[in-house]
Amino acid sequence: MDETLKWTIWLTPLEPPPSSSGPKFLDIPPHTIVRPTGNHQTAGDPALPWTEVEYLSQNMQSHIGWVYDGYLDDYLPNFGDVVHVDPSVKSGSRYDPVQDINFNGMTQHNLSAGFCAAYIGGDAIVDFLNKCQNNPALAFVVKDKGVNVQQIQQLLNTVYGYSPSGIKLLTDGLDDPIMGVQITSGRVSKMLQTYCLVTLVYMSSFGEIVFYDPSKIKTSEIVSHWVVVADVAPFGFDDGQVTLYNPYPNNMEKIAFRLFYQSLGPNPTGLWVPGSKKLPVVSTS
Amino acid sequence: MDIVQKRVIAPTGLFPVAGARSNAKTQLNEFCIVTLTGNQQPMGNPPVPWTEVQYTDPNNGTPVTGWVYDGYLEDYPNAGNVVPIESSVKLSYASLEVQDILYQKIKQYNLCGEFSVAHIVGDGIVNLLNKWTSNAPAIASVILAKGLPAGPDQIKTILTMYGLQGPFPGFLEGLKDPVIGKRPYLATPGRMATMLQSNWLLAGVRIDNRTGEFVRSGGANHVGHWIVVEAMTPFGLNNGDVRVYNPFPNNYQTITFRLLLESMGSGDPTLVDDSSGFWIPRSSPVPGSTTG
Numbered sequence: 001m002d003e004t005l006k007w008t009i010w011l012t013p014l015e016p017p018p019s020s021s022g023p024k025f026l027d028i029p030p031h032t033i034v035r036p037t038g039n040h041q042t043a044g045d046p047a048l049p050w051t052e053v054e055y056l057s058q059n060m061q062s063h064i065g066w067v068y069d070g071y072l073d074d075y076l077p078n079f080g081d082v083v084h085v086d087p088s089v090k091s092g093s094r095y096d097p098v099q100d101i102n103f104n105g106m107t108q109h110n111l112s113a114g115f116c117a118a119y120i121g122g123d124a125i126v127d128f129l130n131k132c133q134n135n136p137a138l139a140f141v142v143k144d145k146g147v148n149v150q151q152i153q154q155l156l157n158t159v160y161g162y163s164p165s166g167i168k169l170l171t172d173g174l175d176d177p178i179m180g181v182q183i184t185s186g187r188v189s190k191m192l193q194t195y196c197l198v199t200l201v202y203m204s205s206f207g208e209i210v211f212y213d214p215s216k217i218k219t220s221e222i223v224s225h226w227v228v229v230a231d232v233a234p235f236g237f238d239d240g241q242v243t244l245y246n247p248y249p250n251n252m253e254k255i256a257f258r259l260f261y262q263s264l265g266p267n268p269t270g271l272w273v274p275g276s277k278k279l280p281v282v283s284t285s
Numbered sequence: 286m287d288i289v290q291k292r293v294i295a296p297t298g299l300f301p302v303a304g305a306r307s308n309a310k311t312q313l314n315e316f317c318i319v320t321l322t323g324n325q326q327p328m329g330n331p332p333v334p335w336t337e338v339q340y341t342d343p344n345n346g347t348p349v350t351g352w353v354y355d356g357y358l359e360d361y362p363n364a365g366n367v368v369p370i371e372s373s374v375k376l377s378y379a380s381l382e383v384q385d386i387l388y389q390k391i392k393q394y395n396l397c398g399e400f401s402v403a404h405i406v407g408d409g410i411v412n413l414l415n416k417w418t419s420n421a422p423a424i425a426s427v428i429l430a431k432g433l434p435a436g437p438d439q440i441k442t443i444l445t446m447y448g449l450q451g452p453f454p455g456f457l458e459g460l461k462d463p464v465i466g467k468r469p470y471l472a473t474p475g476r477m478a479t480m481l482q483s484n485w486l487l488a489g490v491r492i493d494n495r496t497g498e499f500v501r502s503g504g505a506n507h508v509g510h511w512i513v514v515e516a517m518t519p520f521g522l523n524n525g526d527v528r529v530y531n532p533f534p535n536n537y538q539t540i541t542f543r544l545l546l547e548s549m550g551s552g553d554p555t556l557v558d559d560s561s562g563f564w565i566p567r568s569s570p571v572p573g574s575t576t577g
Contacts, residue, residue, distance in 0.1 A: 009470050009523075010465075033522070068464055070471075076520055077522075176356045177333060178333065178356055179354075182356070185359075206521060236361075236538070237316075254526070
């Protein structure tokens with residue numbers, strides 16, 4: 001039976017079975033995802049729980065051993081299938097990014113723009129990529145390279161027939177005739193009544209949207225990543241809840257407006273695409 | 286007619302007539318809350334909307350009515366009424382800080398601890414302050430007469446007054462592990478979610494005292510503040526959504542686990558300790574929770 005994946009909360013000793021004696025095998029670094037094998041033991045007085053786990057070190061070498069349960073928490077990655085991924089192209093690993101599929105003879109690591117376009121167009125990812133492959137001008141999307149704002153507009157215009165004049169730059173859509181560009185939760189919420197917003201944010205290596213931090217860009221701790229904002233519910237002092245589609249887990253998620261705003265970085269980049277993606281309000285009367 | 290309040294998003298003047306650019310009656314900034322009078326006019330070419338509003342400066346209590354370009358105004362959907370506040374003690378003007386009230390003719394700016402307890406025990410704020418003043422006059426009178434913030438020891442006297450018995454373990458004490466001991470890294474979303482099924486966490490965080498928003502540290506306007514952590518939904522790796530009661534707007538909020546820990550640790554989650562908050566046993570576990 002598959003068990004919930006775990007993550008290590010701190011430097012975690014990987015040891016022989018607790019019922020035996022012997023030196024520890026190694027220390028698993030903090031914040032590492034490990035896979036329980038399904039074996040459990042209790043040891044000591046009072047009895048404490050231990051779990052057998054598999055740890056993949058950086059060179060992808062598998063290490064199996066025992067860990068005291070106190071060092072483990074559940075890893076709940078929120079993986080989904082919002083843009084349908086055919087099982088034949090899925091990554092073999094259960095905890096790789098869902099967007100990293102096998103296509104065109106290689107593992108793709110830069111498909112966030114492709115997944116966002118497919119989400120907007122309502123296609124499965126393989127169908128979308130096949131449409132792109134049939135058009136040499138769009139083949140860039142499967143070259144495993146980053147996609148810029150002009151290219152994502154080209155994808156939307158060519159594959160889904162959006163008129164170039166109907167799509168607006170992020171900043172143009174929030175330009176006030178008197179005050180200039182104002183990116184506030186209220187204004188973004190208003191625009192999302194009739195558009196969705198495909199935009200670049202900064203993301204950690206675990207797929208979490210994070211604050212822009214130039215020092216972390218230099219070390220590749222954070223990278224830019226395309227997402228689609230579907231809704232903003234304003235709350236408080238220029239804050240609120242942003243509902244967005246994140247290709248990394250291929251799922252919807254909610255983050256604070258302030259985090260979203262700061263993850264845009266100093267040069268907010270994105271497109272307002274006609275057609276709201278707000279979820280309909282469910283009537284309970 | 287409902288009273289509609291809006292927040293001002295950037296500095297602007299409050300002008301005597303719609304469309305004016307000079308002779309402002311007063312200046313508004315991005316921390317002001319204004320009340321709409323219901324009048325609006327289009328001005329200019331192309332016409333843009335101007336809105337008549339009333340603003341009261343908290344420093345002098347004098348209301349001023351005038352016009353602002355509508356682009357400076359946005360909804361302020363945050364002020365709540367989670368802890369009942371009798372209308373007799375409410376301030377006469379719109380404020381971001383709902384927890385500021387007039388009690389025994391003294392303006393109270395530091396009632397976050399008392400509001401937090403009122404939320405936990407399900408009482409109105411005036412009832413709670415009246416009971417505290419009768420039951421522990423020596424403590425309550427000093428705190429309330431001088432408008433001081435209540436510390437953990439004073440807050441515990443209010444909890445005890447409502448029959449909640451200690452000990453109220455410190456933040457890390459409540460998360461202690463029999464093998465690992467008491468470490469800041471044990472403050473994980475999973476462990477906190479488990480504790481919150483049978484406890485509230487009264488957490489000491491840092492907020493911007495102009496807006497009530499959770500902050501990390503370092504700003505001149507950043508101050509200590511008590512909130513109640515109600516529930517945690519773990520998500521991803523060392524992250525999750527946290528539902529809190531925040532006395533500043535007297536409302537619930539959902540924030541990320543990382544922001545909560547950074548705010549509790551003054552910018553560094555590894556700096557949380559027993560003084561970062563304390564656990565208060567719930568009289569009954571959260572419905573649907575398993576307790577073994």
